Amino acid sequence: MKFHYxxxxxxxxHHRQQFFLFVSLVFSPSVRCGHxxxxxxxxxxxxxxxxxxxxxxxxxxxxxxxxxxxxSDGRSxxxxxxxxxxxxxxxxxxxxxxxxxxxxxxxxxxxxxxxLMPPSELRNAxxxxxxxxxxxxxxxxxxxxxxxxxxxxxxxxNCWERPEDMDTARTVYAVDAPNPASEVAAETAAALxxxxxxxxxxxxxxxxxxxxxxxxxxxxxxxxxxAYSDNSNVRDGACPFYxxxxxxxxxxxxxAAWLRRASQDNSYLNYIEINGKTLGADDNINEFGWDNxxxxxNVLVSKEALEGNMYSLQSYKVSADSFxxxxxxxxxxxxxxxxxxxxxxxxxxxNLQHATTISFxxxxxxxxxxxxxxTVNCGNLIxxxxxxxxxxxxxxxxxxxxxxxGLSYMVGYGNRFPQRxxxxxxxLPSVKDHPEFIACKEGSIYFNSTNPNPxxxxxxxxxxxxxxxxxxDDRADFRKSEPTTYxxxxxxxxxxxxxxxxx
Numbered sequence: 001m002k003f004h005y006x007x008x009x010x011x012x013x014h015h016r017q018q019f020f021l022f023v024s025l026v027f028s029p030s031v032r033c034g035h036x037x038x039x040x041x042x043x044x045x046x047x048x049x050x051x052x053x054x055x056x057x058x059x060x061x062x063x064x065x066x067x068x069x070x071x072s073d074g075r076s077x078x079x080x081x082x083x084x085x086x087x088x089x090x091x092x093x094x095x096x097x098x099x100x101x102x103x104x105x106x107x108x109x110x111x112x113x114x115x116l117m118p119p120s121e122l123r124n125a126x127x128x129x130x131x132x133x134x135x136x137x138x139x140x141x142x143x144x145x146x147x148x149x150x151x152x153x154x155x156x157x158n159c160w161e162r163p164e165d166m167d168t169a170r171t172v173y174a175v176d177a178p179n180p181a182s183e184v185a186a187e188t189a190a191a192l193x194x195x196x197x198x199x200x201x202x203x204x205x206x207x208x209x210x211x212x213x214x215x216x217x218x219x220x221x222x223x224x225x226x227a228y229s230d231n232s233n234v235r236d237g238a239c240p241f242y243x244x245x246x247x248x249x250x251x252x253x254x255x256a257a258w259l260r261r262a263s264q265d266n267s268y269l270n271y272i273e274i275n276g277k278t279l280g281a282d283d284n285i286n287e288f289g290w291d292n293x294x295x296x297x298n299v300l301v302s303k304e305a306l307e308g309n310m311y312s313l314q315s316y317k318v319s320a321d322s323f324x325x326x327x328x329x330x331x332x333x334x335x336x337x338x339x340x341x342x343x344x345x346x347x348x349x350x351n352l353q354h355a356t357t358i359s360f361x362x363x364x365x366x367x368x369x370x371x372x373x374x375t376v377n378c379g380n381l382i383x384x385x386x387x388x389x390x391x392x393x394x395x396x397x398x399x400x401x402x403x404x405x406g407l408s409y410m411v412g413y414g415n416r417f418p419q420r421x422x423x424x425x426x427x428l429p430s431v432k433d434h435p436e437f438i439a440c441k442e443g444s445i446y447f448n449s450t451n452p453n454p455x456x457x458x459x460x461x462x463x464x465x466x467x468x469x470x471x472x473d474d475r476a477d478f479r480k481s482e483p484t485t486y487x488x489x490x491x492x493x494x495x496x497x498x499x500x501x502x503x
Contacts, residue, residue, distance in 0.1 A: 090423035
């Protein structure tokens with residue numbers, strides 16, 4: 001059974017046509033109903049993070065082809081322990097900005113949907129969060145200093161090398177006050193604050209540590225305002241990979257919004273009320289990802305606007321409503337591009353990051369609306385929570401295999417999935433199978449090989465198909481074939497919701 005929109009237009013009111021959007025399910029025999037095992041996809045989406053781990057791997061490591069790596073990170077340059085954390089994608093660099101965002105999204109997934117998860121997967125999700133937060137705490141352990149990156153990306157990208165063999169420069173990029181690092185510091189504050197909520201019931205002591213550090217790091221972000229990639233010692237390492245393209249102002253509001261939610265401290269409420277206009281809360285409201293927090297910020301703040309009836313936060317809710325309306329194809333304000341096969345598409349590579357983050361926001365906002373019995377007025381139609389969930393479900397099902405290629409874009413899920421992902425550890429023989437050192441350029445034969453990757457990075461979601469729905473399974477085409485942590489993180493929440501509500 002395939003789900004399609006059926007729009008029932010009704011209600012003529014005051015000579016003005018007002019449309020209500022109803023989503024009804026129309027039978028289409030092309031695809032079997034309920035054929036996705038969302039629970040299986042959920043557990044795999046979390047397992048993926050074990051394949052991205054840096055540092056000393058624990059005894060209960062389930063991704064067995066990985067071994068310890070990056071064990072001297074931080075020691076030579078700063079005599080600091082900066083081991084741990086995650087490699088962001090298919091390389092061996094630890095970029096702090098996307099790692100913090102990944103951690104925020106894992107935590108938000110648990111906050112909103114954790115109680116829907118089976119206890120074992122909730123535990124695995126918390127372990128994945130803690131692997132991020134333990135590292136982030138190390139990066140902010142010194143007052144008025146933040147370590148924003150470990151690893152020289154140019155030297156790293158010049159090699160095709162297993163993380164376990166890594167012998168490229170582990171350059172540490174640090175920012176010291178009064179130099180600014182607002183977006184990384186504020187995103188780190190958001191990650192620690194959100195994670196404190198995720199851990200509050202299971203480890204209150206750790207939750208307190210996270211919140212205390214979040215407050216301190218946010219002060220650094222706010223006191224010394226500016227982009228981290230404007231520092232000359234950081235720019236060459238962060239750019240063009242995770243340069244700050246959209247400004248640091250959105251992260252300040254995002255960090256403050258998470259501190260408000262985690263602490264319920266009125267000073268953060270005042271911050272987002274007063275600074276919304278000056279920090280551009282109304283700008284670029286239809287974007288959400290590692291660089292631009294606007295749409296996520298508006299959904300996050302809307303919870304309090306809706307549930308607390310806070311008029312002072314109404315502008316955030318108006319922006320969130322507006323964003324939802326852009327996603328509805330029949331809305332008069334629709335302007336998000338969809339592929340012919342129905343996938344949300346934005347140019348620039350790693351497109352599935354948009355599908356997963358937007359699906360997550362659709363489900364979260366639908367829940368907030370449901371709890372307050374509200375809908376979204378899109379002018380020519382009214383969008384119900386069900387209609388938002390249906391768009392999210394279409395995106396999730398597309399990623400899991402309901403697409404023109406008939407391909408699951410999650411590695412290890414379904415019968416057909418990408419075999420040649422752009423990922424060093426996955427494509428090179430494992431240390432267990434090939435204990436001998438494989439040097440920088442010796443890995444090139446594996447990169448250039450047309451053979452499937454020997455190690456299956458279970459749960460990894462690749463960048464995805466182009467705007468024509470075509471995917472070539474080509475290791476060299478990193479825009480399509482490279483997985484990233486921030487594609488997966490929001491999808492953990494999406495899958496938790498659909499595992500509990502498959503229909």
